[in-house]
Amino acid sequence: MNDIDMWAEDSETQGGEPMRLTVAPTPALPVPTWQPRNLESVLDGTYTPPVPTVGRREDGIGLFYAGRMHSVVGESEGGKTWFALMAVASELAAGNAVVFIDFEDDAPGVVGRLLALGADRQQIRDRFAYIRPEGPLTEGFNRQAIGQALGDLRPTFVPVDGVTEGMAMHGLELKDNTDVARFGRMLLRPVAEFGAAVATLDHVVKDKEGRGRYAIGGVHKLNGINGAMYILENRKPFGVGLTGKTTVRIAKDRPGQLRRHALPHSSGLHWFADFVLKSHDETFSEAALYRPIENEGPFRPTGVMHKVAAALATAPDPLSVRGVQDRVGGGKEMVRTALARLVDEGFVSVEPGARGAQLHRLAKPFTEEVSE
Structure with a gap:
């Protein structure tokens, strides 16, 4: 069966007119797909996995796999x-x-x-x-x-x-x-x-x-x-x-x-x-x-930073570290790291609270771009 035939419909006419389509004189039967596959190339080590070859990143790495x-x-x-x-x-x-x-x-x-x-x-x-x-x-x-x-x-x-x-x-x-x-x-x-x-x-x-x-x-x-x-x-x-x-x-x-x-x-x-x-x-x-370049600076858990910033933005009053952790959930150390990065980058301000507590307030909306 030729490549165009796979798109043809079974009927011999459509809309009252004959289908003008070249069909192979003796079309082959479809290849069976429910039969066991040959695994020899996988077993003998000669199989090579597909690699992306379509489109290019600036360093030559492909974006898309052919035939997928x-x-x-x-x-x-x-x-x-x-x-x-x-x-x-x-x-x-x-x-x-x-x-x-x-x-x-x-x-x-x-x-x-x-x-x-x-x-x-x-x-x-x-x-x-x-x-x-x-x-x-x-x-x-x-x-x-x-x-x-x-x-x-x-x-x-x-x-x-x-x-x-x-x-x-x-x-x-x-x-x-x-x-x-x-x-x-x-x-x-x-x-x-x-x-x-x-x-x-x-x-x-x-x-x-x-x-x-x-x-x-x-x-x-x-x-x-x-x-x-x-x-x-x-x-x-x-x-x-x-x-x-x-x-x-x-x-x-x-x-x-x-x-x-x-x-x-x-x-x-x-x-x-x-x-x-x-x-x-x-x-x-x-x-x-x-291509992505690994940041050599401090670790920035941007996903958690987004959550911390959102918690501070919706809180009626400034929050302590525990107050932030209660609202964000997840690992406490990760929340502390995210909060510290927000403070260091100027997204969050710190002010004194009762009994020596440190209270946190969102100073400006958080973006993943590193604040200057």
């Missing part, structure tokens, strides 16, 4: 699309092709950003396909159309922007794990089977404290990923004439080859990179993905 499904999640305007387009520009410059499936933006917006990043116009013409679906994949000849694009270009990278909108277009429920899995089987997995690294661009849940590693919607969005999931935490806003900064953390790494190039963090998510985008104007932007 990934997710890039973050808040609105946190740089998800810019992050993906930087990888697109990298693939085009390397001589590879890209198919961009977009349920959110439009061609001028996406191509304009690519040009601002310095992508070559001829490379875009020759090796970049932009798809803006207006109807379900199951409608008309849409399956054949995307199959043709994938077959012609053989892309190494396929970003899918706007998963929420894409699922809604297909009548699927965002919070239903069965529907999340169905969307993956319908679109994402077949694309990955072409050999491309697939990366969905998605939103995180609104609750910062309770979001953990999850994108908005069903938990299967995380469970169904067989590549990596990145969470983008914006530090400085992006915009024309601004230099934006986003921390890139690893929430999942199924093949296990990315975390060794990252640093552990108090949140439990490994710090993989800092994404910096410097916008000179609407036509020129510089993007870089810097």
